[in-house]
Amino acid sequence: MIKLDFHPAGRHFLQIPGPSPVPDRILRAISYPTIDHRGPEFGALGLKVLAGIKKVFKTQHPVIIYPSSGTGAWEAALSNTLSSGDIVLMYETGHFATLWKKMAEKLGLKPEFLGSPGSDGWRHAVSAQRIEERLRADSGHAIKAVCVVHNETSTGVTSNIAAVRRAIDAANHPALLLVDTISGLASIDYRHDEWGVDVTVSGSQKGLMLPPGIGLNAVSPKAIEASKTAGLRRSFWDWTEIIEMNKTGYWPYTPNTNLLYGLSEALDMILDEGLENVFARHQRLAHACREAVRAWGLEIQCADTDAYSPVLTGVMTPENMDADVVRKTVYERFNMSLGTGLGKVKGRMFRIGHLGDCNDLTLMAALAGCEMGLRLSGVRLAASGVTAAMDYLVSPAGSSALKAVA
């Protein structure tokens, strides 16, 4: 039996790419007393978080906050905009893209899966060119939506959403653009309005540094228009009533009050640091992490050098080494959790999360745990990744990358 009160000395290193560690400030905010969700105080909280979250999505349009996991927000995006039998173009970047596609099938949509990964597995970003070619061929406009994962958390590959927008425009195609940035929001630059995204799906437990339990949909006017005729059945997920009641800061049902306290605190932290500084911090730590992996002589799962994720790094283990053995060693010896390989890449790679409430020393400790765990597991390393990462962090390049704006 697992003993939930087991508490080894020091803190647990939660270095999975979500849930990410929740800062004490946010935990304290979550512990405020639960209030009347129809009372006057609540409306002020509701209006604050609804306005703040728009800044993070870079949108002027409504953002819907659900008491749900990210998976629920996926369903909300599809069911509010599409009808049974609609063809949707999805893109196989990895495990999460595959799960979203399976959901589309279950909901009665007809997903077409582009980008079959070929012999080298899930290692690439979305090809906007392939999307453009497919849309050009669809002269009858049978395709109703293009669905892509911005930051593929199973592999550590980030796709260029602006390029996908340009591809849709170049093909002069009316399809909606639906984007999952569940693990990208508040960690990687994201521009819902500028990139013409119709529905952006996100969640609380990654870059927003909250516990799991909030699902998000940022919606465009075109998406709201589509929802008026979208035929898929929905009730709980329906945007209409929520958007209407949100105007005064309330919800049609009981929202997760305490997580909204946490969201309010998280927004203060992120917006005080400055979104661009938050993004630069993630880029810099990710760069240091890749320096470590290269020094070890191991391969980075992402094979496109312009698509490295600022959120996590996928590390491939040598052919004869089960990545889950390394993870188990690291967990048992150093009390650190690393992300497992999901789906097709199970056992072939592990994932180091460097998102949310992460700084130089958090990353260095995580890398030290990885390096010791790899050595204990019998992986022969070319050199010390810890030293390589430190060298980068204190180098002029690593120092000047500290802030986006001086």
Ligand SMILES: *Cc1c(COP(=O)(O)O)cnc(C)c1O
């Ligand atoms: C975490 C994640 C999900 C799933 O979110 P849940 O909160 O676990 O339902 C979906 N897509 C991506 C890209 C994710 O990182």
